Structures are given as C-alpha cells and as structure tokens.
Amino acid sequence: MSQATLAIRRISGHAGPAPGAGVERAEQVCKLVDTTTCIGCKACEVACLEWNGYAFSQTTFNNSYQTMPTTSWNYWNLIKFNEHEREDGALMLLMRKDQCMHCAEPGCLAACPADGAIVQYTNGIVDFQQQNCIGCGYCVSGCPFDIPKFNSNTKKMFKCTLCSDRVSEGLEPACIKSCPTGCLHFGTKDDMTFLAEKRAQQLRENFGMEKAGVYDPQGVGGTGVIYVLHDVSNPEAYGGLPKDPYIPWVVQFWKGPAKWIGNLAMLGGIIGVTLHYLRFGPKQVNGWKHKEGGKP
Amino acid sequence: MSVSQVVSPVRTGDASGDRIQRYSLGERVNHWIGGLFYIYCLVTGLGFWSPYMFWMVVLVGGGPAARFWHPWLGLVFFASVCWMCKLWFRDMVITPEDRAWHAAIDHYIRNEDEDLPPIWRFNWGQKIFFWLMFYGAILLLISGCGLWWVESIPWSLRWLRYLSVTVHVTAALATIGGFIIHVYMGTAMVRGGFTSIIRGEVSAAWAKTHHRLWYEQVRKGTAGRE
Numbered sequence: 001m002s003q004a005t006l007a008i009r010r011i012s013g014h015a016g017p018a019p020g021a022g023v024e025r026a027e028q029v030c031k032l033v034d035t036t037t038c039i040g041c042k043a044c045e046v047a048c049l050e051w052n053g054y055a056f057s058q059t060t061f062n063n064s065y066q067t068m069p070t071t072s073w074n075y076w077n078l079i080k081f082n083e084h085e086r087e088d089g090a091l092m093l094l095m096r097k098d099q100c101m102h103c104a105e106p107g108c109l110a111a112c113p114a115d116g117a118i119v120q121y122t123n124g125i126v127d128f129q130q131q132n133c134i135g136c137g138y139c140v141s142g143c144p145f146d147i148p149k150f151n152s153n154t155k156k157m158f159k160c161t162l163c164s165d166r167v168s169e170g171l172e173p174a175c176i177k178s179c180p181t182g183c184l185h186f187g188t189k190d191d192m193t194f195l196a197e198k199r200a201q202q203l204r205e206n207f208g209m210e211k212a213g214v215y216d217p218q219g220v221g222g223t224g225v226i227y228v229l230h231d232v233s234n235p236e237a238y239g240g241l242p243k244d245p246y247i248p249w250v251v252q253f254w255k256g257p258a259k260w261i262g263n264l265a266m267l268g269g270i271i272g273v274t275l276h277y278l279r280f281g282p283k284q285v286n287g288w289k290h291k292e293g294g295k296p
Numbered sequence: 297m298s299v300s301q302v303v304s305p306v307r308t309g310d311a312s313g314d315r316i317q318r319y320s321l322g323e324r325v326n327h328w329i330g331g332l333f334y335i336y337c338l339v340t341g342l343g344f345w346s347p348y349m350f351w352m353v354v355l356v357g358g359g360p361a362a363r364f365w366h367p368w369l370g371l372v373f374f375a376s377v378c379w380m381c382k383l384w385f386r387d388m389v390i391t392p393e394d395r396a397w398h399a400a401i402d403h404y405i406r407n408e409d410e411d412l413p414p415i416w417r418f419n420w421g422q423k424i425f426f427w428l429m430f431y432g433a434i435l436l437l438i439s440g441c442g443l444w445w446v447e448s449i450p451w452s453l454r455w456l457r458y459l460s461v462t463v464h465v466t467a468a469l470a471t472i473g474g475f476i477i478h479v480y481m482g483t484a485m486v487r488g489g490f491t492s493i494i495r496g497e498v499s500a501a502w503a504k505t506h507h508r509l510w511y512e513q514v515r516k517g518t519a520g521r522e
C-alpha cells in the first residue's frame with residue numbers, strides 16, 4: 001500500500017501503454033475472522049505479543065480457557081471463550097478473537113481531544129500515536145467495543161494497531177501469520193467481504209446453520225475486522241460483541257452540537273458583559289452623593 | 297455586638313474613618329486560592345473541550361501535564377470552596393431583603409443604585425454566584441472522578457462514563473457563565489470591588505451605596521450578627 005505512489009505512470013521509449021496503467025488499487029484493508037474454524041489455540045495471542053515486544057502477562061483463571069477477562073494495554077488480542085447452549089440443546093464453545101475493530105467511523109477518534117493522538121490511515125487502520133496522547137481516557141468513552149486500554153505508568157493509551165508497521169511493508173498482521181487453521185485472513189475489504197459471504201453461504205447451505213452470516217456493523221460505518229458467525233443474529237453470545245454498535249449518543253452530542261452550544265454561550269456571555277459596559281459603564285461611588293433613604 | 301467582633305478580622309468592619317474593612321485576610325486568601333485554581337481548571341478544561349483552544353493547554357505546560365494536574369488542582373479548588381463555605385455560608389443565605397432587591401434588579405443593571413432596596417453584606421447576585429459555584433464544585437468533583445478513573449467504571453455500568461461527561465461539561469459551562477459575569481463585575485463594573493478583595497477595604501460611601509444594611513451594622517459595631 002505504501003508503495004502505491006511508486007506505481008509506474010509513464011515509461012520512456014516504451015511500446016504501448018505502461019503495464020498496469022489504469023488499474024485501481026483497493027486501499028481498504030481488512031481482517032477476516034471465521035469463528036467457525038477457530039480452535040482456540042491462542043497462537044494469535046502469542047504472535048501479537050511477540051511482534052509487538054510484550055512479555056506474556058499473568059493469566060487469570062476463571063473456569064474458562066480465556067487468558068484474562070478483557071484485553072489490556074499490553075495484551076491487544078484475546079480469544080474470548082463462551083459456552084453457549086443452542087436452541088436444540090447442543091452445547092457449543094464459541095471462540096472469538098477480540099481486538100480493535102478498526103471502525104470506518106471510529107468513536108475513539110471522534111472523542112479524542114489531543115491533536116494527532118489517533119489517526120486513521122487511508123487503508124482504514126485506526127492507530128494511536130502515543131507521543132501525542134495525553135492520557136485523558138476520552139477514547140474509552142467513545143469506543144463501542146471497550147478496546148482502548150490505559151498504561152498507568154506511562155499514562156498513555158494502547159490497542160491493536162492491526163500491525164500497521166507490517167502492513168505498510170506489505171506484510172500481513174502477525175496474528176494472521178500464526179493461525180494454524182486458516183480461520184484468519186487478511187486482504188482488501190472487498191476480497192474479505194467476498195470470502196466471508198461465501199463462507200457464510202457455505203455454512204447455511206452445507207452445514208445447516210441457517211443463521212450463519214457476516215458481522216460488519218454498519219452503525220460504525222463497517223469495520224476493518226469482520227467476523228463469520230454461526231449465528232449472526234446473536235453476536236452477544238460471542239463474549240459481548242454488540243449487536244448494533246454505534247458511537248454513544250452522548251459522545252456524538254458532546255463532540256458535535258454541544259461544542260457549538262457551549263462556545264456560543266461563552267461568546268454570548270463575553271459579548272453581553274461588553275455591551276453592558278458600553279451601554280451603562282461602571283458603577284462609581286466616589287464623588288457620588290448618596291440620596292438619603294432611597295426607595296425601599 | 298462586642299468590641300472583639302468589631303475588630304475581629306472575620307466578616308466585620310472597622311468603621312472608624314472613611315475606610316471599612318470588608319474582607320479579612322483569610323477571606324482574601326481563600327478567594328484567591330479558589331480563583332487561581334478555578335482558572336487553572338478552566339484553562340486546561342477548555343483546552344480539552346475544543347481543539348481550537350488546545351493552545352491554552354500548551355501555555356500551561358502541555359497536554360499530559362495538564363491532564364495530570366487538572367483533577368488534582370480541581371481538588372484544591374473544591375477544598376477552597378469548602379473553606380469558603382465555612383467563611384460565608386451564613387452570609388450567603390438569601391433573605392427577604394434580597395428578594396426585594398432581586399425584584400428591583402433592573403435598576404442595578406442600569407446603574408440606578410439609588411432606587412434599590414438596602415441589603416446586607418452580599419447582594420442577591422453575589423449569593424446566587426456563590427451557590428452556583430457551591431453546587432457546581434460538587435458536581436464537577438463527582439463527575440470529574442468519573443472522568444478521572446473512566447476505565448475503572450465497568451463496561452456494564454458504562455452509562456456512568458457518559459453521565460460523567462455530560463455532568464462535567466454542563467456544570468463547567470454553568471460556572472463559566474457565572475464566572476464571566478463575576479469577573480466583569482468585580483473588575484470593570486463595580487468600581488472598588490476589585491480593591492476590596494485585594495486590600496480588604498472599601499470606602500464608607502461604597503459600603504453605604506452597595507450594602508447599606510451591612511454598612512449600618514458595621515457602623516453600630518454589630519456586623520458579626522448573632
């Protein structure tokens with residue numbers, strides 16, 4: 001993607017048009033997680049730590065295979081394990097790789113007050129720039145997926161980068177690289193959507209999972225991570241994946257109309273007192289003779 | 297009342313001569329601690345409020361420093377409001393005289409002070425500002441703690457995160473409205489007011505004009521009512 005600007009446009013002494021001229025590159029990248037083929041091996045968790053240089057954290061045992069309750073500032077990729085009873089009584093172990101969803105309309109970015117602390121690249125990756133982060137935690141309120149996590153030592157926020165460093169060099173994210181079952185795929189959004197829909201169709205037609213489908217929530221403009229779910233009508237069963245995520249109304253109002261209302265009110269106040277001064281001037285007491293017994 | 301109260305630095309005046317003591321040293325120190333830390337919170341808060349005002353945060357040491365200090369110095373502001381309550385709580389109760397004054401507030405706005413009913417140590421507007429800051433400080437503190445430890449609010453109670461933002465911004469804007477009027481009146485509009493909160497003294501004419509009941513009290517040596 002980063003080499004897109006180096007695509008050849010014209011070539012000297014060349015017979016015919018430049019090879020590849022007019023070809024359009026899809027810039028939007030996407031990660032596809034097929035929960036139906038995940039075996040919960042956590043290779044992606046380890047690969048994420050390794051690539052990003054974090055040590056393995058203490059695990060929390062909570063009667064499940066899950067490493068810890070939620071992602072953390074130095075643990076960006078977490079398989080969420082959920083025991084789920086199907087309508088026909090069958091028990092299923094649902095496993096979903098939880099990480100930043102890289103929303104097209106990111107709530108964290110909308111909420112963030114610091115210049116350049118959160119950016120969205122043209123390839124769709126939403127990335128935190130810790131050198132600009134002030135550690136206010138507004139992104140925590142803005143995120144509909146509970147993803148940004150605070151490092152209380154450095155006072156900076158962290159989350160999955162979708163391996164923007166690898167992707168910019170034409171490599172796929174570390175988690176994708178490590179998956180042994182091929183349940184993780186990486187490519188353009190178009191290709192991943194095509195693949196996901198195809199897989200969902202296969203599940204519906206050949207495996208009797210009538211409710212299988214693709215999770216690509218439109219409330220946040222679609223996401224850079226999409227899931228194939230056995231039952232797309234019940235994403236909550238997969239460790240609290242919200243059914244219809246959107247940027248919280250309060251955050252939308254706070255970062256939108258409230259700015260105007262507040263700023264106009266403050267400006268109105270300043271203009272108001274200035275006009276008062278111009279019209280009525282100061283209250284002087286010195287030299288002013290008090291009228292005895294002013295009206296009660 | 298007693299002589300000791302006349303010369304006592306708290307909420308009384310020395311009525312001899314033309315100068316009357318309006319604010320004790322403690323009251324002035326308290327006022328300026330509150331003012332200073334309010335302004336710090338205001339400047340840093342406005343920086344976070346709008347990218348167009350972020351430069352104010354840069355002026356006071358940059359984003360991370362401002363984020364670190366805003367809540368702590370907000371606590372100092374809150375403490376100063378508590379102290380202020382101890383000093384002024386009784387003086388700030390709204391009395392029937394204040395209601396009469398409020399009914400005639402148009403005269404005050406038009407600088408027709410001779411047409412206003414007499415009042416005690418503080419006028420209705422000052423009292424309303426006090427209560428605005430009092431309740432504002434409480435709301436800012438509670439909601440500010442929600443913003444401070446936003447990650448500690450569990451996901452299932454995330455409405456508290458949103459409520460904290462709403463309350464903090466609303467309370468901040470309400471106090472800012474009062475603050476604009478307060479600063480304007482204290483500096484430009486009511487001449488003599490600014491010196492009184494710095495040096496502690498006003499002229500007898502000033503006291504007579506703006507706070508006649510209090511002035512008469514001071515003259516009689518009974519300013520420390522009750």
Ligand code: HEM
Binds near residue numbers: 346444
């Ligand atoms: C009483 C103690 C207070 C606490 C614990 C507190 C805490 C906080 C916290 C944690 C934030 C988030 C960003 C940051 O940390 O700077 C914040 C934002 C803010 N605070 Fe406070 N604060 C307090 C008092 C005040 C006061 C006195 C004001 C004065 C107006 C104020 C105005 C603001 C504003 C305007 C924002 C930004 C809101 C936005 O980004 O839209 N705060 N406060």
Ligand code: SF4
Binds near residue numbers: 111117128134139
């Ligand atoms: S914590 Fe950092 S990234 Fe999150 S909103 Fe604040 S400045 Fe932005």
